[in-house]
Amino acid sequence: xxxxxxxxxxxxxxxxxxxxxxxxxxxxxxxxxxxxxxxxxxxxxxxxxxxxxxxxxxxxxxxxxxxxxxxxxxxxxxxxxxxxxxxxxxxxxxxxxxxxxxxxxxxxxxxxxxxxxxxxxxxxxxxxxxxxxxxxxxxxxxxxxxxxxxxxxxxxxxxxxxxxxxxxxxxxxxxxxxxxxxxxxxxxxxxxxxxxxxxxxxxxxxxxxxxxxxxxxxxxxxxxxxxxxxxxxxxxxxxxxxxxxxxxxxxxxxxxxxxxxxxxxxxxxxxxxxxxxxxxxxxxxxxxxxxxxxxxxxxxxxxxxxxxxxxxxxxxxxxxxxxxxxxxxxxxxxxxxxxxxxxxxxxxxxxxxxxxxxxxxxxxxxxxxxxxxxxxxxxxxxxxxxxxxxxxxxxxxxxxxxxxxxxxxxxxxxxxxxxxxxxxxxxxxxxxxxxxxxxxxxxxxxxxxxxxxxxxxxxxxxxxxxxxxxxxxxxxxxxxxxxxxxxxxxxxxxxxxxxxxxxxxxxxxxxxxxxxxxxxxxxxxxxxxxxxxxxxxxxxxxxxxxxxxxxxxxxxxxxxxxxxxxxxxxxxxxxxxxxxxxxxxxxxxxxxxxxxxxxxxxxxxxxxxxxxxxxxxxxxxxxxxxx
DNA sequence: TTTAGGG
DNA sequence: CCCTAAA
Numbered sequence: 001x002x003x004x005x006x007x008x009x010x011x012x013x014x015x016x017x018x019x020x021x022x023x024x025x026x027x028x029x030x031x032x033x034x035x036x037x038x039x040x041x042x043x044x045x046x047x048x049x050x051x052x053x054x055x056x057x058x059x060x061x062x063x064x065x066x067x068x069x070x071x072x073x074x075x076x077x078x079x080x081x082x083x084x085x086x087x088x089x090x091x092x093x094x095x096x097x098x099x100x101x102x103x104x105x106x107x108x109x110x111x112x113x114x115x116x117x118x119x120x121x122x123x124x125x126x127x128x129x130x131x132x133x134x135x136x137x138x139x140x141x142x143x144x145x146x147x148x149x150x151x152x153x154x155x156x157x158x159x160x161x162x163x164x165x166x167x168x169x170x171x172x173x174x175x176x177x178x179x180x181x182x183x184x185x186x187x188x189x190x191x192x193x194x195x196x197x198x199x200x201x202x203x204x205x206x207x208x209x210x211x212x213x214x215x216x217x218x219x220x221x222x223x224x225x226x227x228x229x230x231x232x233x234x235x236x237x238x239x240x241x242x243x244x245x246x247x248x249x250x251x252x253x254x255x256x257x258x259x260x261x262x263x264x265x266x267x268x269x270x271x272x273x274x275x276x277x278x279x280x281x282x283x284x285x286x287x288x289x290x291x292x293x294x295x296x297x298x299x300x301x302x303x304x305x306x307x308x309x310x311x312x313x314x315x316x317x318x319x320x321x322x323x324x325x326x327x328x329x330x331x332x333x334x335x336x337x338x339x340x341x342x343x344x345x346x347x348x349x350x351x352x353x354x355x356x357x358x359x360x361x362x363x364x365x366x367x368x369x370x371x372x373x374x375x376x377x378x379x380x381x382x383x384x385x386x387x388x389x390x391x392x393x394x395x396x397x398x399x400x401x402x403x404x405x406x407x408x409x410x411x412x413x414x415x416x417x418x419x420x421x422x423x424x425x426x427x428x429x430x431x432x433x434x435x436x437x438x439x440x441x442x443x444x445x446x447x448x449x450x451x452x453x454x455x456x457x458x459x460x461x462x463x464x465x466x467x468x469x470x471x472x473x474x475x476x477x478x479x480x481x482x483x484x485x486x487x488x489x490x491x492x493x494x495x496x497x498x499x500x501x502x503x504x505x506x507x508x509x510x511x512x513x514x515x516x517x518x519x520x521x522x523x524x525x526x527x528x529x530x531x532x533x534x535x536x537x538x539x540x541x542x543x544x545x546x547x548x549x550x551x552x553x554x555x556x557x558x559x560x561x562x563x564x565x566x567x568x569x570x571x572x573x574x575x576x577x578x579x580x581x582x583x584x585x586x587x588x589x590x591x592x593x594x595x596x597x598x599x600x601x602x603x604x605x606x607x608x609x610x611x612x613x614x615x616x617x618x619x620x621x622x623x624x625x626x627x
Numbered sequence: 628t629t630t631a632g633g634g
Numbered sequence: 635c636c637c638t639a640a641a
Binding site: 490491492508511515 | 630
């Protein structure tokens with residue numbers, strides 16, 4: 001963790017923020033600037049947002065090492081970013097207020113905010129300071145919390161606000177409320193953000209308070225005394241601490257605005273949660289996961305900022321970005337964050353989890369290339385370990401399929417998500433133009449492919465559970481070309497030459513496909529008769545030209561080797577050309593013979609040797625097939 | 628490892 | 635597509 005990220009460009013706002021961080025007292029004044037900043041440079045806020053998205057992990061770090069955070073050592077991001085983040089949080093808040101608080105007399109409050117700002121904002125600032133400098137015993141901070149505590153109703157409202165804007169309007173906030181918002185809301189937002197993932201958006205502050213209130217710690221002051229409260233405090237601080245935490249918060253806010261509509265505002269208080277756990281989560285790579293999702297969720301709002309993201313997690317983020325906002329958002333809302341991390345994934349595995357997440361995304365998007373047994377096994381393990389647990393049903397046997405993973409995942413998400421991801425998974429390629437896909441398949445890295453394949457459409461994916469990947473016309477053509485060039489049986493070579501970029505097509509696949517083509521062409525009669533053929537016809541959407549070529553090639557290279565292509569006048573392709581059973585090679589008149597004109601022509605004769613029929617070969621191969 | 632063939 | 639036997 002060094003300061004890597006390039007400077008975002010300091011703006012006045014940033015400076016102000018800086019001031020805020022350093023000088024709580026000035027925070028009051030800065031507040032205005034912050035607000036102004038928001039208005040002035042909304043775009044900046046967006047950018048920052050993105051940056052912030054990559055801060056999941058650091059948050060925890062902050063909680064634990066305030067100093068480091070200040071220095072930005074713990075964070076991947078540069079101090080600048082941190083500052084921005086801090087700034088941004090306020091900025092967000094302000095924007096939030098603008099959005100819906102205004103309706104609730106927020107404007108007034110703002111003006112009146114003097115009190116609030118001087119109290120609440122500074123309080124938050126002091127928090128950060130406190131945290132950063134040393135854990136604190138900052139009276140101000142305490143007082144702030146205490147004060148808040150005194151207004152439980154307001155808290156509730158605040159929570160509502162945090163959870164969703166829609167609710168806000170209903171709340172008659174008072175100055176106090178606003179104040180709380182300033183000082184606390186950010187924290188709760190953060191929590192909420194996390195909580196959202198868990199289904200219960202509203203946790204955070206309320207929880208904290210509840211901890212204190214629920215008996216044991218009636219005196220607010222005690223909250224800070226007891227270890228538990230301490231945690232809370234820390235947590236709160238974490239949330240409050242503008243620096244990294246703000247980002248998630250920001251996200252939460254943004255996301256909330258977007259997603260609030262989706263979930264019915266879980267205003268309900270969320271059951272108490274071990275704060276420590278939360279902290280751990282933040283610390284965990286998992287946070288990356290959640291963060292990723294958040295990013296995704298917010299991706300709709302901010303598309304451009306990817307570049308600013310933390311480089312380290314960039315790959316994850318990018319992948320996440322690729323996920324349809326819809327899906328991700330849903331997941332983000334519904335997937336229980338806590339359970340995800342801790343129940344299913346022991347801490348030791350967090351890293352794995354992160355990777356898994358990646359994998360998952362990867363798999364989700366890549367139509368999995370054929371996996372070797374080992375790979376399969378790996379996948380299974382992964383699934384089982386990470387996601388499957390809750391997906392009782394899905395787990396089991398052939399879990400290696402992507403969808404299953406997804407299913408499991410969904411399951412965790414309280415079964416609410418009906419596999420949106422499912423849809424975009426495999427087979428979606430079809431939606432892509434073959435060309436594009438091919439281009440994308442620059443072989444080697446599946447990842448690259450994944451990147452390319454983002455705009456898949458759900459069509460026909462519905463029923464598919466397997467690894468099936470439909471053969472595109474392009475692929476079929478390639479296969480035909482390959483066969484025409486190398487003949488049947490040399491699938492490996494064909495694969496190498498014609499499908500080198502299609503990692504998912506194995507030589508076996510080619511062979512199978514060829515077999516299918518033969519069947520489709522009626523060349524390979526599988527011992528079935530009329531009825532069967534008709535059926536075949538039904539499932540054969542292949543272009544006639546392709547069928548023709550298949551017939552030609554089948555003629556040239558009988559597929560089961562040593563077995564003559566069956567000539568059946570009833571076969572569908574008889575309409576494609578003259579039924580010429582016998583053709584003498586070489587043509588007497590030197591006329592160029594296009595074999596496809598004689599789909600079922602048999603080349604016979606003592607003098608015929610395949611090696612001697614280059615012309616034929618060439619014809620077959622270069623025949624201008626227009627599909 | 629590839630091919631062939633059955634499931 | 636998957637799996638497996640055979641080469």
